[in-house]
Amino acid sequence: MTPKRTVQLVDDEDSIRKSAGFMLKTSGFAVQTYASGIAFLKAVKTAEPGCILLDVRMPGMDGLEVQEVLAERGITMPVIxxxxxxxxxxxxxxxxxxxxxxxxxxFEKSALLASIGVAFSRLDKSDARSLREAEARVRVAVLTPREREVLIGL
Structure with a gap:
């Protein structure tokens, strides 16, 4: 059984969190909800990696500011x-x-699900790239000094 993909839903409207959360859960996703951008940013370090659904207009900190903070912190989860x-x-x-x-x-359910599909595809590509980078670092680490010198020359 494959693990459920996680969607982080950040919206100050309780009705949106409930309805969109229910729709996503019945579509096979794990859903974590947050009532504000500030609450999400407090929890993001321990949040399950996945896709972020982010409302624009929220009190305290709007979605654009949250998106900027995520980028500053190097959090690369895809945002819708x-x-x-x-x-x-x-x-x-x-x-x-x-x-x-x-x-x-x-929003239309089909449009949201299509966007989430694109987001997880982007996340999968990022994960694969990170894995290749880690493998390359391991390979470089075991090179002899002369082999490193040749590699730098290339």
Whole structure:
């Protein structure tokens, strides 16, 4: 049995957390919910790796600020931004910051699931790249000094 993929749902609206959380759970995902960006950032170090569904407008710290803090901390979980008050300017900013998608509420289940699929695909590629990098570091570590010298020369 393959482990469930985890979706981190960050939204200040209780109704969105409940309805989207239920829909995601019945679609086979594990879901962790947070009522604010601040609560999510406090827990992100111990959070299960996965995809982040992030609301834009939240009190305290909005989704754009949360996305910036994640980048500053080097947290590379893919982000899908949700909003009930979207405009082109915000969409451009979140996409330039690396978001997988920008969805307006209310969103279609199929659109959300498609975006989550893209996010996990991106995460899988990142994991594979990290694994290759780790293997390369191990290979380089066992080289003799002369072999390292030749490698640097290449």
């Amino acid at each position: 931004v949700l909003t009930g008050h979207g405009d082109v300017g915000i969409a451009v900013r979140v996409m330039k910051a690396g978001a997988v998608d920008f969805l307006e509420k209310p």
